[in-house]
Amino acid sequence: MVQIDYQQARLSRDARFDGVFFTAVKTTGIFCRPICPATPPKEENVEYFETASEALVSGYRPCLRCRPESAPFSPAWFGTATTVKRALNIIHNEGFHDLNLTTLAERLGITDRYLRKLFEQQLGVSPKAYIQHQQILFAKALLHQTHLPIQDVAFSCGFNNVRRFNDAFKRITTKTPTEIKKLHTADVPIRLQLNYQPPFNWQHWRSFCEYRQINTVETLGQSSYGRTFTWQQPDGQYVKGWFNAVHRPDKHGFNVSIELDNPKYLYQVSQRIREIFDLDANVALIEQSLRSAGLPDHHIISGLRIPKCWDAFEAGIRAIFGQQVSVKAATNLLNTLVEQLGDRKWVALPANHINNGDKPHERIWFPTPEQVAKSDLAFLKIPGARKQTILNLANHFVATKGTGAENDIDQWLALKGIGPWTVEYAKLRGEGHPDIWLDTDLGIKKALDIFPSINVEHAKPWRSYMTFTMWGML
Incomplete structure (x- = not known):
């Protein structure tokens, strides 16, 4: 596990720890990302949290300058094979509509009580609170970044009516959606900024996809990737959509335009786009594991990400x-x-x-x-x-x-x-499984001839990145 000096990371505004932890200021009641441009508070006035949900449940409200809802999701423990990680995958991949604690626990093969215990231990909040915090944080991002009307924002975030949405939003953020909304309603593509912890090796990601491009489905520019997609609804019907993502290394993220037949699935679609670019990868942990397996530093591809298919x-x-x-x-x-x-x-x-x-x-x-x-x-x-x-x-x-x-x-x-x-x-x-080692692949066998001393078991749970590294040697 990479050791983190929280104070040094926040004072240096180190973007590599964006999403790994959050800082809350006791005197203002506000919590921020470690990259917040505001004047750093005194250390005695700072409280640290590994997740935004912990800060919210402790009574802090999100900063309007650095917008914690835009941080990548990479807490220090992220990537370990835990029941909580499986639960988070279900929540983030399937969205908030018709999701309840009983069903979630059944799918995980555990009791409601044990699931609540695990969430409290690893996230500091209950599953119900975590889900609602994600709803509100995503709503806050939509209100800041898009032209969607408030009723569409509420619907996209899993609320069946605007009144319930307004009540929950104000209770958690202390502001109304109208007070947060910056852009007027307009009939334009939805535009979001999806952030990551640097570095991101765009050229490696792009080259891999270019060689495997479906010309009629995918588009590749020098700094952009777009494609059409379908999303399967619970009734079996498909919703069609399209997105285009422009890489902004100066902003440590992608500017993403999305067109979607039904905004109800906007959260799930945005999460799938994050997965396609592997935006939540904790690069420091991954590279440390590759070194532990015996891979020389000069062969480590800094900022390597797994290029995921749509489904x-x-x-x-x-x-x-x-x-x-x-x-x-x-x-x-x-x-x-x-x-x-x-x-x-x-x-x-x-x-x-x-x-x-x-x-x-x-x-x-x-x-x-x-x-x-x-x-x-x-x-x-x-x-x-x-x-x-x-x-x-x-x-x-x-x-x-x-x-x-x-x-x-x-x-x-x-x-x-x-x-x-x-x-x-x-x-x-x-x-986008992080721990796949294709030892029967001919390319991997050829690459291993170069480094026979590598012990790939030491790269767990990040062997997928070792697989891509070996492919990169060919």
Whole structure:
């Protein structure tokens, strides 16, 4: 565990600890990120917290200058294999709608009482308080950064009516949503800033994705990445969307524009975008683990992040295409699949763009499991067995839709044509799993010939970063 000198980190405004802890000022009742530009208070007036929820439950209100709701989520213990981490994954991946403590505890295989105990021990708050604090912090970000009307903000944050939202917001922040809202309502894309702890190795992330790009779904600029996406609702229907993220290394974050058919899923979508860029990675902990495994400093890729796919289904299809063929060949097959089966939509330009030489363009979405399952895949020039493996995966998703089992990647091993490498790769890029070691991968074997003394067990629980480091050596 990296030892943190909280006082030194806050006085130096060290951005590497943004999200690792928060500082509260006893004389003002306000809590801040360690990068807050305000004049640092005296140490005797400062109280430290590992999470924003702890500060909120202790009676402090968020700073309006550094906006703690915008901090990356990387407390000192983050990344350990705990029940609390699994609970947080459910909360942040599925959002706040229809989420209750009993259901959450059942999914974790523990009692309500034990779940409350774990939250109190590791986060300093109850699960109910934590969820509501996340709702309000996300609402505060939307009020500061977007043109969304207050009723849409409330809905996006899991509140069924504006009155309940207003009451909860004022109780926790001591201000009303109207007092916080900076921008007037307007019909423009939703724009958010998603922050990270530096460094972020944008060139490594970009190069990896460029080589595997689905041209009709993804767009890559010198400092930007965008794509279309679908979000599955509880009733099985899909919500379509699009986002574009521009890297701002000077701000330690990304400026993200989002278009979404239903704002109800805005929180889940924003969290998925965070995962795609691996924004919550605790770089200091990861690099320390790689050194412990014997990796020389000059081979550590500073600011390495795991480039995640949009969802497990896409990752599974990518992995199947990648079986025993080159990355280029697999990417060509992937592009063919999307061209043949993906939904399409022409996007008109705003009036102020028409005179800029821009043209309307077509957006294409990655095909759903249903679309793949209904096809015979005759357009793919691959062996019949490989086509059947793709259909087996698509049919598995269709058959288990809405049960949660479709995203249990370990169950894929029961499908003919899917082996351990495919499952592990899908976990790596479909879940962004931090501890995947692809020791059977040919590239990894070649890289290990360079460093036979590496003990990868010492890199736990960050072996995925060792995997990407080894790939980077090829």
